[in-house]
Amino acid sequence: MRTLFEFIIFPGFLFTAIAGMVFSWIDRKVTARVQWRQGPPFFQPVYDFIKLLGKETIVPSSANSVIFLLSPLLAIASTTLASVILWKAIINPQSLFVGDLLVVIYLLAVTPLAVILGASASGNPIASLAASREMKLYSAYELPFIFSILVSVIKLNTIKLGEIILSQQSSGIIFNSFSGVIAFVVFLLTIQAKLGLVPFDMAEAETEIAGGVFIEYSGVPLAIHKLNRIMLLFIIPVFASVLFFGGKFWSIIVVLVLIILIRNTNPRVRIDQAIKFFWRTCLIFSIFAVVLATIGY
Amino acid sequence: MNFITYLIGLPLIGGLLCLLIPKAKEVIAVAISVITFAVSILAFVFPDQASQYFIFDKMSGFVALFISLFGFLIVLYSIKFMQKLSAERKISLTQYYCYVLWTLAASLGAVLSNNLILLLVFWGFLGLTLYLLMQIGASDFQESSAAAKKTFIIIGGSDCFMILGIAIIWFLTGTFQMDKISINFASYNSPSLPVIAFVCLTIAVFAKAGAMPFHTWIPDAASTAPIPITAYLPASLDKLLGIYLLARICLNLFNVSAYQHINVFLMFIGAITIIAAVFMALIQHDLKKMIAYMNISGAGYMVLGIGTNNPVGIAGGLFYMLSTTLWTSCLFLCAGSVECKTGTTDLDKLGGLAKYMPLTFLSSLIAALSISGVPPFNGFFSKWMIYQGLISSLPTSNFQLLTLLFIAAAMFGSALTLASFMKLLHGVFLGQASKHQNIKTSERISEVSWTMWLPQIFLAVLCAIFGVFAIQIPLKYFIFPSLSTSHFPFPAVFSGVWQPGLATLLIIVGIAFGFIFYIISGLKYRISDTYIGGETLPSEVRVTGADFYQTIKDIGFFKTMYSLAEQKMFDIYDWGRKIVSSVGSVLSELHTGNFETYLSWCLIGAGILLLVLVH
Incomplete structure (x- = not known):
């Protein structure tokens, strides 16, 4: 019962959703200020969500409706679980709840998986193109993502999230080393793609393929997909903070601000440019970081 | 009389009976495989004593159990499938069932034998039945006989190495009895002879299990042989046998812990196999070839796991062996059902089948999620164990950087596996329905008969159960007992945390809440045409799954590698x-x-x- 409460209210679904909405508002406000606009009011993410709930749900005739409607639920359930695992570790590092670092990595991979399944299930050719992009993007960023996480694993020699936080509290954060800084920079770039933000938003690309993977979504399923994105905007900075800063609160905000700045100062790249960027530049830097970490820097 | 005699004798006699009474071949095959399966369950529960020639411990017991399970499922699946196939081509079904049963007998013999010579005989006999089975169900005689010949030469050639390895072992120890052999590298001044013996035996293992560089027969076999055969031999039995032998070599015959180079060698082969095979899988246009490459990359994970030489890694390797046989044979059987209904396995010509074949779609979805390591299925659990094995070997390793590269290769391999399966699911079951396939067969496409979907669903359900209840069922009854010695203090080996039962429960709760949400919001939806920006698409234009990863293929480095691979430079x-x-x-x-x-x-x-x- 207690677990159920944790899963649904705190630090699970409700908490993550609210925090994610706050983060999303910060994101939109900062973006607006960068572009010399006024920006939305504080409750705008809530209004958007409620507006979508009131809209009609449309399922394309070519779709496999079960997979199409199940995909947002699968994504949001996994994201919530990842959030609970991370927050339980931050609140009480001794507790061994459900999963470790590897589990979180794989749970975060469920979102692209569900999005792709949903897009393919719609039977729309544009969604298929976008699904292909999303999948390529996922395989591109996953390699440097893994390498940058390995830096923390080498330095702390554990995959339990609680121990990762505890040992950073006792013996200094990972970011305080050469390899840690490089790994963090690579990690920051990969999560930009993981969140589907500019410059790596080619799978959604409103101006080009009209929302791409979400093109056929509307109403409640779309609201859930958007909410999932908003929750990820909160979870992934938390994950970065756990890995590189020992779960300190200020670092979550720092990561968020950096993400917003990258997003506002770059144009969208093509998918092949993104693949080359992740498999060449990022990979070299992240391997360099791993080598530095093995020799103790 | 003991169980072992029945286990090997029954299928052998059954095969002969098929030849003698051709009219009742299906009945005989099903009956014999069911009885063999039942006997293997009995034998697993009440194990026999080890004798000079045969051994029935926990490890060979569980492998034998799964071999006979696959025997039964494949025979069941074959009934309808082969009936249809033999109507199209001239196939002697009598010979087919006879060889299938003999393969079962030989595999059980190889797993249960406690004598290296006996093992070699059964091992060689298996190569022969594989050759014969590939020959009889040929789609195109020329092509399939080339593939069969290739298979026979690779398997037979690796058997020669095995003979050499066994001869060296005999020279070193003076016995062929497997449970008496224990060669410790540390006790030799220059361990070149034991190392040669070890490498010779691992070559036989690699050829059988399909690890690089002896993997090339599997894609060829998969694209020409009838699908039940591919699901039977390369996908399940050969994996079980090969990795079983590798585990025996590394755990019993040789003591490799003193010699880290051997472990690094194994891990290196494993990691290369994972990455290279999965990159080949990404670009395949044929369903069967794609699954075949995924099957090869699975062999890489097992070799990697066993190569770590620490308890959790080896247990992970064995668990991966068990899991991989489940999902690859499930996927091959699904591909068979698709081929049976549409007449093709070309990704360019397929699409949108999920509506017509829901059970096949469901089972291949589960199998695909398992193989890609999505929690909470068995693929995630076994990969998780292998990663832990690698990570926990880090502090004592002399090859730290290499081990790290292996971890990254394994994790990246699983990301690419997910990518290939998204392509598969999109290309075959989701996406736009293919006009080509609809015009011809819109009435005919429906779910396959129960003898075909039952094995698929059964295997898929096993994938799910073995993932959610990993600790309670497969690890407790199959994996840990077969390793449980003082060297392996199970089950207190995990260095990480993963409670699949609770996680599954929470995810199900989450999805249930979502459904309640849908219901509250009315649960009514309007069906409408797809939105493509107001344009009208010509009916022949559609996005197939086939070219999903063309971008990757066009990148400089990969372009060279793929063109080299197409010229068979790595064969x-x-x-x-x-x-x-x-x-x-x-x-x-x-x-x-x-x-x-x-x-x-x-x-x-x-x-x-x-x-x-x-x-």
Whole structure:
């Protein structure tokens, strides 16, 4: 019962959703200020969500409706679980709840998986193109993502999230080393793609393929997909903070601000440019970081 | 009489009966495989004593159990499938069932034998039945006989290495009895001889299980042989046997812990196999070939796990072996059902089948999620164990950086596996329905008969159960007992945390809440046409899954690698063929058919002989 409460209210679904909405508002406000606009009011993410709930749900005739409607639920359930695992570790590092670092990595991979399944299930050719992009993007960023996480694993020699936080509290954060800084920079770039933000938003690309993977979504399923994105905007900075800063609160905000700045100062790249960027530049830097970490820097 | 005699004897006699009473071949095959499965359950529960020739411990017991399970499922699946296939092509079903049962007997014999010579005999016999099975169900005789020949040469060639390895073992220890052999590298001053023996035996393992560089027969076999055969031999039995033998070699026959190079060698082969095979899988256009490459990359994970040489890694490798047989044979059977209904396995011509074949779609979805390591299925659990094995070997390793690269290769491999399966699911079951396939078969496409979907669903459900209840069922009954010695203090080995039961429960709760949300919001939706920006698509234009990863194929480095792979530069068989034919072409220059030339060669030879004798 207690677990159920944790899963649904705190630090699970409700908490993550609210925090994610706050983060999303910060994101939109900062973006607006960068572009010399006024920006939305504080409750705008809530209004958007409620507006979508009131809209009609449309399922394309070519779709496999079960997979199409199940995909947002699968994504949001996994994201919530990842959030609970991370927050339980931050609140009480001794507790061994459900999963470790590897589990979180794989749970975060469920979102692209569900999005792709949903897009393919719609039977729309544009969604298929976008699904292909999303999948390529996922395989591109996953390699440097893994390498940058390995830096923390080498330095702390554990995959339990609680121990990762505890040992950073006792013996200094990972970011305080050469390899840690490089790994963090690579990690920051990969999560930009993981969140589907500019410059790596080619799978959604409103101006080009009209929302791409979400093109056929509307109403409640779309609201859930958007909410999932908003929750990820909160979870992934938390994950970065756990890995590189020992779960300190200020670092979550720092990561968020950096993400917003990258997003506002770059144009969208093509998918092949993104693949080359992740498999060449990022990979070299992240391997360099791993080598530095093995020799103790 | 004991169980082992029944286990090997029953299928052997059953095969003969099929030949004698061709009319009742299906009944005999099903009955014999069911009885064998039942006997293997009994034998697993009440294990026999080890004798000089046969051994029935926990490890061989559980492998035998799954071999006979696959035997039964494949025979069940074959009934309808082969009936249809034999109507299209001329296939002798009598021979087919006979060989299938003999394969079952030989595999059980190989797993249960406690004597290296006996093992070798069964092992060789398996290579023969594989060759025969590939020959009879040929779609295109020329092509399939080439593939069968290739398979036979690779498997047979690796058997030669096995004979050499066994001979060296006999030379070192003076016995063939497996439970008495224990070669410790540390006790030799220069361990070159034991290392050669070890490498020879691992070559046989790699060829059987399909690890690089002896993997090339699997894609060829998959694209030409009838699908039940592919699901039976390369996908399940050969994996079980190969990795079973590797585990025996690494755990019982040799003590490799003193010699870290051996472990790094195994892990290196494993990691290379994972990455190379999965990259090949990404670009395949044929469903069967794609699954075949995924099957090869699975072998990489097992070798990687066993190569870590620490308890959790080895247990992970064995668990991965068990899991991989479940999901690859499930996927092959699903591909078979698709082929049966649409007449093709070309991704370009398929699409949108999920509506027509929901059960096949469901089982391949579960199998695909398992193989890609999505929690909470069995693929995630076994990969998780292998990663832990690698990570926990880090502090004591002399090859830290290499081990890290192996971890990254394994994790990245699983990301790419997910990518290939998204392509597969999109190309076959989701996406736009193919006009080509609809016009012809819109009435005919429906779910396959129960003898075909039952094995698929059964395997898929096993994937899910073995993932959610991993600790309670497969690890408790199969994996840990087979390793449980003082060296392996199970189950207190995990260095991470993963509670699949609770996680599954929470995810299900989450999805249930979502459904309630849908219901509250009315649960009514409008069906409408797809939105493509107001344009009208010509009916022949559609996005197939086939070219999903063209971008990757076009990147400089990969372009070179793929074109090299297409020229078969990484095919050891092709290299062997080229070497043999170039040596042969030199020698054939001598055979001019000219009598004088032969005579002069004879004279020169006689002269040299004379000189030698005089000296």
